[in-house]
Structures are given as structure tokens and as C-alpha cells.
Amino acid sequence: MMQARKIGNINKMLFATLLGLIVVFPIYYAFAASFFSIGEFASYPPKLFPSSFSPVHYVRAVTGSPLVRFMVNSLIASGIGTIIRMVVAVLAAFAVAFFEFRGRRLLFFLVLGTMMLPADALIIENFLAVSRMGLVDTYLGIISVYLLGPVQLFMLRQSFKTIPKTYREIASMDGCSDLNFLLKVVLPLSRSIVLTLSLHSFVTIWNTYLWPLLVTNNPNMRTVQVGITMLRYADSLDFGPVFAAITIIILPSVVLFLVLRKRIVAGITSGVIVG
Numbered sequence: 001m002m003q004a005r006k007i008g009n010i011n012k013m014l015f016a017t018l019l020g021l022i023v024v025f026p027i028y029y030a031f032a033a034s035f036f037s038i039g040e041f042a043s044y045p046p047k048l049f050p051s052s053f054s055p056v057h058y059v060r061a062v063t064g065s066p067l068v069r070f071m072v073n074s075l076i077a078s079g080i081g082t083i084i085r086m087v088v089a090v091l092a093a094f095a096v097a098f099f100e101f102r103g104r105r106l107l108f109f110l111v112l113g114t115m116m117l118p119a120d121a122l123i124i125e126n127f128l129a130v131s132r133m134g135l136v137d138t139y140l141g142i143i144s145v146y147l148l149g150p151v152q153l154f155m156l157r158q159s160f161k162t163i164p165k166t167y168r169e170i171a172s173m174d175g176c177s178d179l180n181f182l183l184k185v186v187l188p189l190s191r192s193i194v195l196t197l198s199l200h201s202f203v204t205i206w207n208t209y210l211w212p213l214l215v216t217n218n219p220n221m222r223t224v225q226v227g228i229t230m231l232r233y234a235d236s237l238d239f240g241p242v243f244a245a246i247t248i249i250i251l252p253s254v255v256l257f258l259v260l261r262k263r264i265v266a267g268i269t270s271g272v273i274v275g
Helices: 002-033 038-042 056-063 067-098 104-116 119-132 139-146 150-161 165-173 178-189 191-206 210-215 224-230 240-269
Strands: none
Touching (some): 067 178, 067 224, 067 240, 119 210, 165 178, 191 240, 210 224
16 A cells, blocks of 8 residues: 555656656747757757857847837736736725625626636727727736736635634724725735735736737837747747747746745645635
8 A cells, every 4th residue: 555655656746747847848948049059940850958058149139129128018017917906806805705795796706707708709899998098009008908807806705715704803893994904914814825816917917919919009019928029030040039038038937936936836725715
């Protein structure tokens, strides 16, 4: 019995290692290819390791294209969009989890119902609405479709439901307002799930391509995912600057993951479903 358990654990470890390598390999290849020469891109069989680590492609990517401007646009859109999205989700989840009012469940399920609608089915109507409001080529236009996050609302509501309502009653008896209870009790107890969902929102907005492409006509308002397709190196075998730009683009997501990895694991394990 003990031997079978050990074999099972080893198999799980090998499978997890293999899965991790599959996930990490594209990131590694993008980093390695950012140092390849034109000849190494054309070589067969394909190379996995660069012959040198000269930063020339990174210099060309930054100086030969408005990559920095694209990153600033994405940072502003992702940062502001994540903050607004999480504020709306936290307040809505707190109301649904702790307040009793008519239509509470109906409203909650209506918001969740928007998860069933494919984003592509609404993209024309969303663009027309944003265009009528004059928000084309603006940061608000880029983040407008991400301000309501049903996934964040659902996960936060489930996390808040694990907090006993007696805490709120005790805090109310001590003169604590609902806002103070949210800020001083609920959010500290839900810090891990809030950070995890914030990171998810940031990466989602950062990696979005189609919507920013539609609502930005000015090249100076392009985000990184749109701007990288505008690099003039993409039409030749000189892919080094493109891969250098890709490596720079994925760097914020990787850094955030490494810094918050323990919180992410805690947030995932704390996301239990409560009725």
C-alpha cells in the first residue's frame, strides 16, 4: 500500500514537471530567440540556445519602435482598469454577501449570466456605444468593457460568504460602519483572493488584443499587444527585435507572478464554494 502511494506520488510529480515544462517552454524560447541572429532563425534543425547574449536586439526594439509608449499605454489601461474593476467587484460582492434586499439573488445571477455571452458577440455594439460617447483613442474607451467582472464578483462573493455574519453584528454593536467593516475586517481576511483576482484582471487587460485594436486609431494610443504587430521587423527573417519586444512585454506578468505566487496559491485554495 505504501509502495503504491509512493509510485502514485512520483507519477504525479513527473506529470506536474512535464506540464510545467510545457507551460514555461514558450517563455524560455521567446527569451532565447531574442538573442538569435538571422542565420540562427533560418537554421535547421531549429536552435534552442543562442550562440551569444548580445543585447543588440533589445536596444533596437526600444529605440527603433515606440515600444515604451505602447507599454506605458498598457500599464495605464491595465492599472486603472484593474483598480476600477476590483472596486466595483468588491463593493458588489460585499452587498450580495452581507446585505438582505429584494432582488438580491436575481441581480447576482443576472450579472453572472453575462459570463454566458461571448465577448465577440457584443463587440460591435460595444464599439458603437464607445464611439457615440467619443471615447475612441482614450484610455477610458480601452478599459470600458472590463469595468464589470462577473468572475471577480462571483469569487469575491464566495470568499466573503465564508466570513461569519456575526462578525458584522459585533462590529455594528461597537459602532463600526459597513464601510469600515469592509475595509478593516472583510478585506484583510480576503487579502489573498483579492490579490489573486487583481493579478488576473491586470494580466487579462494587459494581454487583450482585439478590443484595443478597434478603439484606437492613433498609433500613440496603441497597447503593447497591438503595437507589437506594427514592428517593421516582422516582415523579414530579422525576428530578434520582435522576440526581444515579446520578452519585455511578458516581463511585468512574470514579475507579478513571482512576487505574488504565495498569495496566488493561498487565494486559489481559499476560493471554496459556499451556498
